[in-house]
Amino acid sequence: MTHSATTEKRHDGKPEGTGTGGTKPRRRRRGRIVLLTLLILLLAAGGTAYWLYSDLDGNIKAVDLDKAIGDDRPAKLPTSGQNILVLGSDSRAGANAALKTGHVSGARSDTALVMHIPEGRREAVAVSIPRDTLVTRPECTRADGSKVPSARRVMFNSIYSQVGSACVVKTVEKISGIRMDHYMEIDFAGFKDLVDAIGGVNVTVAKDIHDSSSGLDLTAGTHRLNGTQSLEFVRTRHGIGDGSDLGRIGLQQQFMTALLSEIKKQDLLGSPTKTYKIADSLTQALTTDSDLASLTALADFGRSMNGVDPSTMETIMLPVAYDKVDPNRVVAAEPQASALWEALRTDSVIPESAKKSPATGGSS
Template identity: 50%
Template sequence: MLYARLAGADESPNVDAALGDDRPARTVAGALNILLLGSDSRAGKNGDYGQDLGGARSDTAMLVHLARGRSKAVVVSVPRDTMVDRPNCPLPGGGSTRAAEPVMFNTAYTVGGLICAAKTVEHLAGVRVDHVLDVDFTGFKKVVDAVDGVRITLDKPLHDPYSHLDLDSGTQRLNGEQALGLVRTRHGVGDGSDLGRIRLQQQFMTALVTELKDASLLTDPLKLYKLVNAVGGAITADEQLNSPGALLALALSLGRLNPGDIDFRTLPVVPYPRDHDRVVAKQPEAALLWQAVRDDTAPPARQEQAQHG
């Protein structure tokens, strides 16, 4: 059954129940905020990508803001090496993690999983997280292969043995393995920092949305059902989103959304003074971006990001 494939047994947390009432309020009725995480677990089939060191981190973190009416969306990438104040987080078996500051953003997932990642984003942004979705390496490949690959155009060749990446320049269709190498690479692009990788991830996400739109996957319930059935067991969703009905309803609500309607942003950052291999949110630019998300309004004008690493 599709439901069993989606459920994933005990891995689906209830965000509202876990985080309680001491959190940002919902500010605009009908708008929705989804924390999309790409975890770097090496457990199980993910062991092909390195040794399992006893814990996963959020290799990728994007806060997806779906505007009221679903005519626009803003996607804010949070660099994994952003230094943040991590709040204490509830643990599934009881008790809680300790608050810590300053620490890298991606440690939140390591110490407390999806719930701690969501609480840390809420603490950082002042934005309420309605849902969480987590896709690991194997799950990501399944998503790409389920849509028969994603067509993307590269300005220059990308080669990175660390992420199994070997791509020529030009337009090409990437399978799941190639796409995973693309979104993971740091050594193959720019200055090797997380900011260069985020730019590639956002380019890929735009291409993926284009693929879904061109194939009518967001407007044809039967096609969408088959896609969800193919990838459902490869993702972990929060309890409220972890059913075929909820996922299908969410996806179908995005049918009018075109790739040009999605504004991809990166949290404005500057080098962290104590360690220039890390970054910290740049103010007031970061606060203004989060305010736009809270108010469901257009984000402020783009600015160049500082390089680091």
């Protein structure tokens, strides 16, 4: 059974999630902090005090990947390396209610990163999968037990809303040949309470941003954003650049970095009440695989990752090319994409050729 992805066009006819022909991302995006790093830092900041917050375990939602996917998965790494799928979900109902932009149901995976931590835990690579990439979705099982047949040419970010997070994990494993050891998802709408809990976040914008859709209205310069403004910031798209989703992804990454910096500044150990409030906000927005669905497991995992230096983390976009049938969508570019996945599977150095994306005219 074959399904076609719904076409979403921008005003300039280019696909959402890709830039114009003149958009050329930097060769290496070092120092970008992904959602997982934020979580690890927060737990580490609590140190040995995490056991005080055992009642927060109930906030964390869990996905049993083994039950949902079964044995039809790639083999685990022969080393102690780890692969984690990190999703930033875009809750349409939560986001629009907070932004007062109407009532839209459903959710989509707004940001998807395959985070690879090689043996030794000293460095990390995160591969970003563009949301409008056409993929073959494998046969999946929904949370209610119903089967969903395989489908070709499905837009990647639609899988989350149509079938569920376990199917997103299975799809990533199929296209990459890499087993995801863990899964983490954070709802962007959940950051509203988190930002308010820490007293706001400073961001600097080079140009004025005026987006009537998200409600964001900022002049060039540095601003301290509250929770609602932060949600507007990560949701804005029409008020920056050419209106493509690349601009929004850039703002989300900037916001994650700013949020991490703000948490580092705060004396969480010296304020148990504040630490609890922050942890409560974060865990309410968090979904993990069942193996990580407790503060104890998360803290243990976070401590095992202490050797990873976020400043040396490299984020690479999956090399993509415009689809020949539907130029408003992209597909994995070959042989670059296969070479990238192979390097991660074998803990090898990623060749520069595997980072070049034809859709952007240069390095991904």
